C-alpha cells in the first residue's frame with residue numbers, strides 16, 4: 092500500500108488541480124490518497140467522477156481552527172460529502188476568509204504595495220477558499236517578492252505587519268462537524284503546534300487519531316506521538332501536506348508517504364466506522 096492522506100489542490104492553496112493530483116498519484120504509484128484542502132471539499136467533489144480504478148480516494152478536509160491563541164488544524168476523513176450542515180458551515184468559513192483577505196489587502200496597500208482583490212482572485216481563480224498563500228502569489232506576480240516564504244516572513248506571518256486574524260472554528264466545533272458527517276477527526280501535524288500539553292487538551296474533545304507521520308516531524312516527535320496515540324487509544328495516520336510549492340518538501344507527490352502498515356490499519360477502521 093502506497094498512501095498519502097494529506098494533499099492540497101487548487102481548491103484551496105495547492106498548485107495543482109484535483110485532476111492533476113489524480114494523474115500524479117497514479118504516476119507516483121500511490122494506491123490510496125485523500126485530498127485535504129483547507130476548509131473546502133470542492134476538490135474532493137470535482138474529482139469524484141474521474142478517479143481511476145487503481146486508486147482509492149477517501150473524502151478529506153483540513154479545517155483550520157483556533158484553540159485560544161494557537162492555530163490547530165483538524166483533518167477529517169471518510170465523511171459524507173453531501174452532508175448539508177458541513178456544506179453550510181464551510182460556506183460561512185469561505186466568506187470569513189474572503190473578508191479577511193480584503194483586510195490584508197488594505198493593510199499591505201497602506202504599506203505601499205500596489206495590489207487589489209482582482210490581483211489576488213486572478214491567482215486564486217480555481218480556489219473555493221482564499222488564503223494568505225494567494226496574497227503571496229499575487230505579490231510575486233507583481234514582482235515584489237521572489238517566493239512565498241519571503242512574503243510570509245516580511246508581511247503575512249503572525250506578528251508581521253500584514254497579518255490579519257479571522258474568526259475560525261474551535262477544534263471542538265471542527266471535530267463535531269466531521270464526526271457528525273460520519274467521518275473520523277485526526278489532529279494534523281501535532282509537532283507543528285509545539286506544545287504537547289495543548290495536544291493533550293485537544294485529544295479528549297473527541298479526536299479519533301493523530302497525524303504522526305509528517306515531513307517536518309523529527310524521529311523523536313514520531314516516537315513521542317506514537318506513544319501518545321497508544322496511551323489514548325488513538326489511530327495513527329500520515330501524509331505529505333503536498334502543495335506543489337517548488338521551495339517546500341515534498342516537491343513531488345509520492346516522495347513522502349504514510350507507512351504501509353499504518354495506512355492499512357487506518358483504512359480498515361475507516362471502512363468499519
Ligand code: AMP
Nearest residue numbers: 104129221222223224239240243244248
Ligand atoms: P491561511 O489559511 O490563509 O491562514 O494560510 C495558511 C497557509 O499558508 C498554510 O497552510 C501554509 O500552506 C501557508 N504558510 C503558512 N506559513 C507559511 C510560511 N512561513 N511560508 C510559506 N507558506 C506558509
Ligand code: ZN
Nearest residue numbers: 099104129334
Ligand atoms: Zn496550505
Ligand code: FE
Nearest residue numbers: 153164279280
Ligand atoms: Fe496544516
Ligand code: FE
Nearest residue numbers: 097099153332
Ligand atoms: Fe495541510
